[in-house]
Amino acid sequence: MNHKKIIDQLLFRVEINLLRLSLILMIVGPFLFQKSSHAEDYFDPDLLMTDQQGSTEKIDLSQFEKESSLAEGTYLVDVIVNTVWISSEMVKFKVSPHGGKLTAQLNREQLSRWGVNTNSNDALAGLKNGEYVDDLSRVIPGATIRFEQQKLKLNVEIPQIVMKPSVSSQLPAVDKWDDGIPALMFNYMFSGMQSDADLSNRHARMRSLFLSSQGGANWGPWRLRSSITWSQQANSPIFSNRYIARDLKKIKSELTLGETWTQNDILDSINFTGLKLKSSDGMKPDNLRGFAPVISGIASSRAQVSIYQNHNLIYQTSVAAGDFRLTDIPQTMNSGELTVIVREANGNTQQWVQPYTGLPIMQRNGHAEYEFEIGKAIFNSYHKDVQPTFGQGTLIYGLPANTTGYGGFLLSRKYIAMTAGAGVSLGELGAVSIDNTWSHASQPQSSTISGNAWRLKYSKNLLTTGTTIDIYDFRYASRGYISFMDSQTLPVMSSLMGRPVLGALYRNSRRHRNSQQIILRQNFGHWGNMNLSAIHEDYWNSSETDNRFSFGYGLSVSAVSMSINVSVNKNQLTMPGQKKNCEVSFNLSVPLDTFSSNSNSRYGDLSYQAIRDSRGDFSQMASLSGMLNDNWNYEFGQSSSQGQYAMTMLNMGYDGSTGNAQFAYDWSHHQKTASASATGGVVIHPWGVTLAPVLGESIALIRAPGASGVHIVNTHENTDWRGYAVVPSLTNYRYNAINLDPDGLDSHVMLTETGRRVVPTKGAVVVAEYPVRTGRQAIITLHYQRGVVPFGAMVSLATDHNKGNAGIVGENGEVYLSGLTDEGDLKVIWGNEINKQCSTSFKLPHDSGRYLDELTLTCHQHPLSSR
Secondary structure, eight states: OHHHHHHHHHHHHHHHHHHHHHHHHHHHHHOOOOOSSSSOOOGGGGGGOOOOSSOOOOOOGGGGGGOSSSSSEEEEEEEEEEEEEEEEEEEEEETTTSOOOOOEEEEHHHHHTTOOTTTTTHHHHHTTTHHHHHSSGTSTTTOOEEEEETTEEEEEOOOOOGGGGGGGGGGOOOGGOBBBOOOEEEEEEEEEEEEEEEESSSSEEEEEEEEEEEEEEETTEEEEEEEEEEEETOOEEEEEEEEEEEGGGTTTTTEEEEEOOOSSSSSSSEEEEEEEEEOOOSSSSHHHHHOOEEEEEESSEEEEEEEEEEEEEEEEEEESSSSEEEEEOOOSSEEEEEEEEEETTTTTTTEEEEEEEOTTTTOOTEEEEEEEEHHHHHHHHOGGTOOEEEEEEEEEEEOOOOOOOEEEEEEETEEEEEEEEEEEEEEGEEEEEEEEEEEEEOOSOOOOEEEOOOOOOOEEEEEEEEEEHHHEEEOOSSTTTOOHHHHHHHHHHHHHHTOOOOOHHHHTTTTEEEEEEEEEEEOGGGGGGGEEEEEEEEEEEEOOOEEEEEEEEEEEEEEEEEEEEEEEEETTTTTOOOOOOEEEEEEEEEEGGGGGSSSOOOOOOOEEEEEEEHHHHHHEEEEEEEESSSSEEEEEEEEEEESSOOEEEEOOOOOOTTEEEEEEEEOOEEEEEEEEEEEEEEEEEETTEESSOOOOOOOEEEEEOOTTOEETSSSSSSSOTSEEEEOOOTTTOOOOEEEEOOOOOOTTTTEEEOOOEOOTTTOHHHHHHHEEEEEEEEEEEETTTEEEEOOOOOEEEETTTTTTSSEEEEETEEEEEEOOOOOEEEEEEESSSSSGGEEEEOOOOTOOOOOOOEEEEEEEEGGGGGG
């Protein structure tokens, strides 16, 4: 029989017996526990223990005789508030004089940490620091608390009216945020190509090499980052984006020093070197991020409020009788319809639909986003010497009535710009924002110029018809409006030409005047989806216009997908004398398993693409692509273009735990091209070097020394030969569950725990450590006196004082143990008395080569220390 099956059957048998014990206690317990004025509760173990010879061997069950099997004290428990796991922390317990149960002793600081608004009523507000409450309902009417001793779980139910809005967000407490370990990490990308072409009178060869890397170092909360690129043509490295950053937890913000960018949601984005301080949206609870409508109503009795979007439950809470106002609805989409159902304790039910639409810039009432920068601007390689010092600030603040106000300023020596605007959700009518930017610029020996620019955004989602409309309109309202970049670079260009730029010359130059964009998306359900966009731009002092139009339609029938796309571009500046350029493309993808009754994604997909433009050029490509196994993929195809030879291509790709690689070879009648590329990540940490796929912002280092080849669930990664691996992407400031799959472990290796939860700060390298037990495995039958060791006895190594490597004896004296050395001593305990303990020695067969050894030993009734 397979040894793994033996272990499974033995463990299953032990679990059945433990379940049997639990059921007996629950069913017959009330009749077997005797109560008298002089005796405590008592249960007769003889009912459970009978060996094969009919004699009984009692197990000490005194710990079950009292209703509170735990003594008074402080315990590490899981705190669950309103069904949401909050934290694992130390909680003080005392035995209640009424009923003898353990009751939690809670103080004001704990309740506040768990999301209770400690100023919501007089009783809570009157609690002194350090004062404990043994009856929570005394200070919070309607609150209940239940302690599951066996699971060490503290279940707390608190009415919503006294809760802070953030309690349902599952945002970990700040003291759980992990800055990670000191580490060096970087991503790399290498590519090389060689092309040989036979021209009419000569042979031409071209080669190229390119290398880039992005990464840096971590030390505590500080993050040092930089990018470097090298190419064969430049033959010298180029450094960029060098900065140092950290988060500021107390004010939920981020600080950056070095080269970075400003945001472009209010003012134009600027590359600069200096200081940047901005609020961090990632540090907010999920249900306080972005914009969502406020749900208000009245409940005539205690009620449960449930909110659905697209038939999915997104929010649920309990409210007390009276008015309620829910401000912490999670943002799932920028627009839609919310179905609100209020189920009251008296049996009444209310239901209504609340439509809403938001814009990305909008915030909830009372919540703000800010950004402040000061430094030297970096424009582009043509203006390396133009680096004006500037200061910039923006603020977005949520106002009542589903309104958001925002504004900003930019100050420099010869330039100033100020923006003010507002966004509002109009419910069924959509959402709109409008703002105005005023600019003023001056130059020595030249007149000043001033102007305004208006911007309008509108969005509307019609769920009933599946239609989404976005309108974006930006207009330079006066000839005098000038951007920060133009105000600094145009004077330099003008000085090179020997003439001033500001004043009349600038007012008469060709500049943007209007820019309008509309995007329409339509979902037809089973009949596919359509998207349409149109852009129009015109200019001051010019009749030239720029018009772009695109249309797309896609349809999937079973697993076959197809699409048609049309794009029209009419740019009088870049295409003078040409009316327009129109391009039409058709795409078709057919999975090969469509033609087989056996569905297998590794059969691959057949794809076809055809493109034709208004110049009459026609090109097409057919290809076959798929997976060879879990790591290797392929693509083989052929393309042809009008007036050119057909090109055949073969691509191979590898996607593994330590990086990705691509190999390609293309050939035609007169040209052959070979190329290769590799991407991946490297993490240098206190325990060595670990290779990884491309690294994200925050990562986890898996540390399970000795456990090689272990798969990390829901990833493509496995531990390396030392037991290390990297999870390349985590969510900042949120719980990330990392689980290992123990299947395939060596027979001498066992993971005692396979799950971990980590909470990384931005850019952190956090450690997920898993205890590994190494050694041999055995099933041991323990004889004792004229029978076997009693069922339920604990068996452990004599040297294992923490009983981390222990087993429970089954009904036939069998016990499964792992992590064993070749020889050693065992101690067996089924009671506190000396006659309920025994010991024995074992010696496993030398190099048996078996996955599981089997032994029969005799246990002696005296401790090892006396032998």
